[in-house]
Amino acid sequence: MAWLPDWRHPTPARRRKRMLPLEGIKVVELAQNLAGPFCAQILAHLGAEVIKVEKPNGGDDARGWGRVLSHAASSSFNAVNLSKKSVVADLKDPADVEKVRRLVDTADVLVQNMRPGTLEGLGLGPETLMARNPRLIYCSVNAYGASGPKKMDPGYEPIVQAFAGMMMMSGFPGGPPMRMGTQVLDHGSAMWAAIGVLAALAERHHTGRGRKVDTSLLETAIGWWTNPYAGYATTGEVPERHPTGSRGVVVFEGFETADGPIIVAAGNDGLFRKLCPVIGKPEWASDPSLATNRQRVDRREELVGEMQRVLKTKPRAHWLEVIAAAGIPCTPINALPEMLAEPQTQAVGMLQKVPGLERDVPLIALPLQFDGQRPPIRHRAPTLGENTKDVFGE
Known part of the structure; x- marks a missing residue:
């Protein structure tokens, strides 16, 4: 057969x-x-x-x-x-x-x-x-x-x-x-x-x-553990917790807005520079000490803290619109009912009626x-x- x-x-x-x-x-x-x-x-x-x-x-x-x-x-x-x-x-x-x-x-x-x-x-x-x-x-x-x-x-x-x-x-x-x-x-x-x-x-x-x-x-x-282990094997440093983010990339994590959380993933230097004017920080884009991701990782606490302060001032619909318009990956952090209601979720057709149920x-x-x-x-x-x-x- x-x-x-x-x-x-x-x-x-x-x-x-x-x-x-x-x-x-x-x-x-x-x-x-x-x-x-x-x-x-x-x-x-x-x-x-x-x-x-x-x-x-x-x-x-x-x-x-x-x-x-x-x-x-x-x-x-x-x-x-x-x-x-x-x-x-x-x-x-x-x-x-x-x-x-x-x-x-x-x-x-x-x-x-x-x-x-x-x-x-x-x-x-x-x-x-x-x-x-x-x-x-x-x-x-x-x-x-x-x-x-x-x-x-x-x-x-x-x-x-x-x-x-x-x-x-x-x-x-x-x-x-x-x-x-x-x-x-x-x-x-x-x-x-x-x-x-x-x-x-x-x-x-x-x-x-x-x-x-x-x-x-x-x-x-x-x-x-593939990626965290590779870092540990290389440096001997135990990976830290990053609840919504990435240990090795800044800015690449979740933020609270005025009415709900979002994820912003400026995953490379070009995306970070595009993000800066959108959040009212155009000076970051020209700051030589923030030019590379490795430099930004060293200043994670400062950058993430200031960005959190800014994003809390307006609702998430505003931030999702302007950040996405700049070509930067972003999304709401959805609960299960919100995910199910998303047009994209419905479009992919993963939910099916079950004959005989x-x-x-x-x-x-x-x-x-x-x-x-x-x-x-x-x-x-x-x-x-x-x-x-x-x-x-x-």
Whole structure:
């Protein structure tokens, strides 16, 4: 089976009905909470058939996280389990474990996020399943990685954010550590896992054999340190907190106006010179001691403080208009409802209605387009065990 439709030489049938890139790929998901399920949902949005294996008596823990959105499942569950099927299997029951093995025998990909060693103890580890199905891509997402002294430790998003130093970099100088506002490690790990799966599928197209793919929340967190780490490795200086700004660029951060915050990003010397007359500081543009960004970084406190004093004197609509007119990147600092109301947000079409959802609530679709079309959300998240009979033939 080819791993992707051949877009270069479409058959007449493909011309009539545009295929999604992963149609024909079967994914078995042995995962719960966020990271593993979000990885599998990415694959589902790309067209794969994703069969989610859930425990009896409640299924995925995320079904109970937050308020009910549809079919007795929470908003959190619906957010990362769209376009999937659900089967129930008790992994403490040898007969159910064997059903799962047979299901994986016919799969292209397995996605799991259990603690290292858990599935191996059930005979569902990569060595066993890949020996039975050499074409299988076995993808694991866990908290701390597949090796090391903490590999068996549990770790949710805030735990790993704290361990990886991310909280110490978030918030205001002198304030307490702060968690980042979204699930950047769960979602980032899911994306790395999906990238790994796609790379392994591409390789399998040539070799005929699968791969074991591993990532973790900790590895994702370390990966986000790329630029701050480069500075630390070069200078030995621990990066300082800059709540809305950049340590190495001035002016490049958030400011309060008379009625709301904005970001101004004069990211190079030319943009800084354009900014100066707009904010009533034309003398800064000709000041040789402010000619380069490095010089401005040395005078950060003075420049940012004076600019803050000026911007507080007028409403943000005024500043956004005149700063943008000068060709300088700027934006309001939006809350979620403001972001959703932005014409640009509506234009990109990331929110889609979900077929079969009990409430008329659009959810977030895949942030990718193919030939100008975004893959659709094909159907709501499944009810617990909704597809058990069809998949297992019971």
